[in-house]
Amino acid sequence: MAAYLNMDTLRFLLQHTHDLEQILTLPRFADHDVDSINIMLDAIKDFSDQELYPVFREMDEKPVHYADGKIITHPGLGKILRQSAELGVIGGTFDYEDGGLQLPNTVGTATYFIMDAANNNVPGYTGLTMGAAELILHFGSDDLKATYVPKMISGEWGGTMCLTEPQAGSSLSDITTTAYPQADGTYKIKGQKIFISGGDHEHCENFVHLVLARIEGAPAGTKGISLFVVPKFRPTDDGLVPNDVITAGDFQKMGQRGYCTTHLSFGEEDNSTGYLIGEPHRGLGYMFLMMNGARIGVGRGGIAIASAAYHASLQYAQERPQGRRILDNGRKDPNESPTLIIEHADVRRMLFLQKAIYEGGLSLVLQSSKYLDLSLYGPEEDREKYKMLLDILTPITKTFPAEKGREAVDNGLQILGGYGFCSDFVLQQYYRDIRIFAIYEGTTGIQSLDLLSRKITMHNGKALELLAGEMKATIEAALEQPELQKYAAALGGKIKETQEVLGSLLPFAAKGEYERFLADANIFMEYFSTLVVAWQWLQMGVTAKQLSITGAGNFTDDYLEGILHTMRFYFTYEVPKMNGLVEIMRNDEELTLLKEKAHF
């Protein structure tokens, strides 16, 4: 069994950096303790070892495809979905009364991280089912809940999110799928939805589609969009009846080839019934209340692939002899036996880069998950604060793992040289798989606009202020450790610099020059996410120092020194790149704004 993650690292982050024990003191989680969570995570790891990882390559080599109106997936998927459900993966974070286990989202993230690292084709199926069930539970009628949710939690029925349409990718305001009101209070749905992950396959008896559509005559734009449950088969007293939802195809893709991406056609025969969730025209709002969680999930998936790629390339580097170390005279001795490639500085650089990205990114994903828990279940008076922290971190939590995770995997592939490009080795699969994560659930461009135009400015900059406060608390803790002071000071300096950057950008918004304000949002994202992950690394450095003093957690000295070393690497090799980015953002040339002349 090749390694695809390090359970010690998950434990280090979950229990120590992000203090799971403290989360578990919240009343909602009273029945859980650290030991019971660890038992659950170990069970997920065993399941992933035994069921997910062994079919990872095969799912890519024999991809999902469409034949005779059906989506054909890997034959083992059904068993995997049922076992996932039994392990509590679908309803784990739900209320007891809804059939859930009331696990923290932080733990939910950890379980999915393990599964994603083992086989990123699979967790999307249960993750989307969970997301769809959650929407029904939060906003649906009791009848909808009773009819759909139990079968979804059990994994018998799949759930999906149907947003995208052929003419409207990122632009949800342009969706045209229409809902026609019927006398009985239901709706007839008509329209096309594409890129529907997990949209159909032979291993679930039914599919519960959560469909964004426009009630006939609704206002234009995002304020005229409603949310419907549209099942593939309508449950009736006589059993399941076809609901005129046609599977029109499966998109063939560069990666995640074991995960179906469906084209669905609703109401071709005017017989597709939809059930309104909540109130008319408020569908996008409902959908977006779940969006933080969904976007954390994308970040988690991306960073899980980076973890798997790191461990695969590390294993190769530890086993592959090649070349020789350079002697003091600048030459090499051909009579010496070849060294392992892990001894070459550039290979070590590529390994540390991967480690810095995946561990820092995983810490960020867990940080956001913790804020999600605290915003929902924390002390009443703190929830608003944690909601703002969650809101500002979400676009970064979604984007850093996708963008920097891709760079990490790229370095992992490079370590294998020509073998990295060959199908016999797994790195090329990770390289292809991770590419979608910068597109899922709002592209990097969309996330960057969200960060700069909404999150930074919301509540008059309050979220940013709170985030800076959290960072300063970490800096305080780090300043107590002489070895960390240098890095604490670096982080402090960059927080100050960020304020200067915003001080030069925000006036454009105030002047109504919004396109100018947002032109370099993508650069700001790269800049700010480097800062946020530097903060995560400083937290991890503090944790490592504390554990090395107290001995808590039984980590080896080598392990803790590895954390500290990687923190140093991140501050030395990644944080300085902010210098270039800040200079880019200070440019006053407006080169990317639309001009009269054609420049392309």
Add this chain to the structure above:
Amino acid sequence: MAAYLNMDTLRFLLQHTHDLEQILTLPRFADHDVDSINIMLDAIKDFSDQELYPVFREMDEKPVHYADGKIITHPGLGKILRQSAELGVIGGTFDYEDGGLQLPNTVGTATYFIMDAANNNVPGYTGLTMGAAELILHFGSDDLKATYVPKMISGEWGGTMCLTEPQAGSSLSDITTTAYPQADGTYKIKGQKIFISGGDHEHCENFVHLVLARIEGAPAGTKGISLFVVPKFRPTDDGLVPNDVITAGDFQKMGQRGYCTTHLSFGEEDNSTGYLIGEPHRGLGYMFLMMNGARIGVGRGGIAIASAAYHASLQYAQERPQGRRILDNGRKDPNESPTLIIEHADVRRMLFLQKAIYEGGLSLVLQSSKYLDLSLYGPEEDREKYKMLLDILTPITKTFPAEKGREAVDNGLQILGGYGFCSDFVLQQYYRDIRIFAIYEGTTGIQSLDLLSRKITMHNGKALELLAGEMKATIEAALEQPELQKYAAALGGKIKETQEVLGSLLPFAAKGEYERFLADANIFMEYFSTLVVAWQWLQMGVTAKQLSITGAGNFTDDYLEGILHTMRFYFTYEVPKMNGLVEIMRNDEELTLLKEKAHF
């Protein structure tokens, strides 16, 4: 026909920035003029439109594979190879007496660029045949020349370079393929070679392998390696006789799936005859005399893919409506019709980034090709100078297109959103194809070591001094144009900064701390190649200004303004990144050097 390149850009660079006319004044090229070259390039473009581009997707979707001991390639490949040969693509740059056309290498690069942009699966077949023929012509006996070269130039026989072995990837000093001397002056070859591009297929009657091997008893390391011609079939008076060269397999790859990557086994029955080229033990030197050309070729291929990806994403951005422009109040009007995505600043940024990388990279590839011509055929007294310029630019010319080209293609894919990830669109193919270019002919790590440890220091820094001189000449020309002064000054500042960086790095070499000296060679490569391409952009800016004044070349104002705008973009969005890189190189933490502790 989708666009995959802009012939105006090729003409702008070849004729104006790099002054083809001046190259053609050299005696060797007396029979050619700009018009005849343009006719040839147009013919190559027509051929690429008609034969190469139409089968590009199909070559990927039905990849090369191995069956019953044979390599099966696209059925149209044979015709393509024959037509390529007829167009002068194989022997074009060779001497008349060897069956060539005495075309400049600069023109050879331009022809291959066109073909690579149309279908990067194909030009490697003829390019390697050309490289193998060139080695025989330079160093082989008259008998070898007469026997092999004419059939190679005609495309009837393929040629390969057999360097890599399973146990020795980048480390040629460890190759073990052995040559046993025979009484008749030939050798029996025995060994395994892998990753042999174009190593076997059904469309050539014979293959001429140029094999690096160790004569029995030769010294260890690179000084004991000899070069042999080992044909698949030995030409005899009775025709072609099998030469015990077995095709053991074809590596399946993530990209370039229409281009075979062969595993060859020599002498399994002790009956594989090899013919020594030149003197024993000097094989690696011969091979490396061709290496500048080979590495320019890799750079050319990478940048051609970036060109094709740019044009594909540009076309999409010009046709796809999506979203709305931001109003002065920061909102969008949903009643407005959607705008084309090319009007969004971030899409424009991604397009300019691609344009800046591919045009700057193409200029660099042509610059190095020109130095190659001048080093071989220029005035005698200048050849040494141009050889040094070629030597120092080669690792950058190979690396920038691979590394930044990959980033360019990545941005092209992102412009298409979810469609970019789908097999129905070509971007994902470019994304997969270009990944190998950072590995071919010496990985980025190897190129970076070559640049910093050999090229920067050679002849006491003379090559660097010459390069700085060339850059300063461009700065002088730019200073005459008020609009360019700012960029000229920026380039000048960075040249100075480079000297400071080297001033802090070189003492490590002087002290014998070579591993420390070279630890960040990869960062130096990124830094220095950004500078070198900034120089190319300043040259292009000077050209554009001059042409806009003189009207020469009949370029439209929009075209020339597009060049100037992209130059500004490169200086504004890419050059500042050097600030971060220089800070990284100034670190004194030695984090990537081997330590006693395990950090991974």
